[in-house]
Amino acid sequence: MYSGLLIILVPLILGYLIPVKNRRLLRTVDQLLSWMVYVILFVMGVSLAFLDNLSSNLLMIFEYASIFFVCIFAFNLLALRLLERRKPWKSLHRQEVLTSRWRMALDSLRLCGVVVVGFLLGLTQWHWLTYASEASEAALILLLVIVGIQLGNSSLTLRQIILNRRGVMVATVVCIASLGGGLLAACILGLPLKTGLAMASGYGWYSLSGIVLTDSFGPVIGSAAFFNDLARELCAIMLIPSLVRSSRSSALGLCGATSMDFTLPVLQRSGGIDMVPPAVVHGFLLSLLAPILMALFSS
Template identity: 30%
Template sequence: MTIKILVAVFIGIFTGFFMFPTDLLNHIDLLINFGLCLLLLFVGIDIGRQKDVFSKIKTMGLKILWVPIMIGIGSILGAMVGGLFLNIPYNEAGAIGAGFGWYSLSAIELSKHSSQLGTLAFVTNISREVIALACIPIVAKYIGKFEAIAPAGATAMDTTLPIISRSTDASVAIVSFITGVMLSSLVPILVPLMMAVNF
């Protein structure tokens, strides 16, 4: 699955660079949204086929909220540690980590402070999504099913949800969706908050 995704990405890059008709670029957002909705529809159908999935989620209870909380803390602290090596102030590095993979919003928000910071946020968070697509099946197989949600961050509810669902099971896919929703909701709060904090 990982190889198929990476091949699709490279074919997309090649097509966009050499062959994509420019008049279709005006409709690319519509095509992406339609494709994503269709993808999530099939994930939902797959989850719905598992009859016992909701009873499993009910059994887990509020403990599932620890998944997004720990991913959020780990993302921010990890970015701060990375910032040490790049001589980036703690608050700026933490703000980049608080993007949780949502590259468009975090980049726009941090571009208000500087274009370099916005660019770094974009590159960092889009890299997170690409790396997540490649490593989720490996993490699910060798480390753990719930741990496979962590690389995805905010994208656990949309672009990386299908690969999480395929690499784990329906109950983990629902936790993944909840995690993605929570982290996405926190991005517009935490990114400006981190920038406002002085260390």
């Protein structure tokens, strides 16, 4: 658990310590951050094609993943909307004028298309594609270094990044709401409540939840957990640009544990650099809780 957190925090800190004074270079860094989203989604699709036991029990996996996703996502969205209403998240950031709804739909389809292309390529089972997990880790490290560079060259102080009340509040709401959604899904499917709680404890960390729950409950539950958390991340990526205008807490909370890494560039582009500190704190806390709670509910 702690080695995984170090892989996340060390590149972020190193990037933060790199001074960049050249404005043209900073613009290049911003552009590179945008491209990293597509790289990570492509590698995600390739990894999906190599998932064990994908063909067997596919219908049951789809049913479990769908119901858990709907229940957990709905509970999260409702709770985060209530948080935003009780404690509004004010920001001076002005999002760039969004293009038409058709253009936004095409952008979302393009993100999904990148995953599909990666998945189809992964089905070829080419030998060099077996290194997808290593490529994903390398892409993640590069992404975090870039985000760290942006943070270090912004007006934010290290204290603002580490100590962030909004990040803690959103993480607490997401933690409790997700468990509630997991309990409801377990009741609907007739599964043990502990299984539902374990499924809800991934918080979008699909690479961890799939492995942990496969070992504890078998390939059907493990694969369903993987798809549930993967769907959460993909939906968050597509909904962030619109949600950030009406409910910044929802835009952050729906990302789950991925707000510290994979969905961080989308949050930063849509909500501004002041969105990054709560996203890092929020993702950090959920990344700490996920393996602990999954281990607890799987025992």
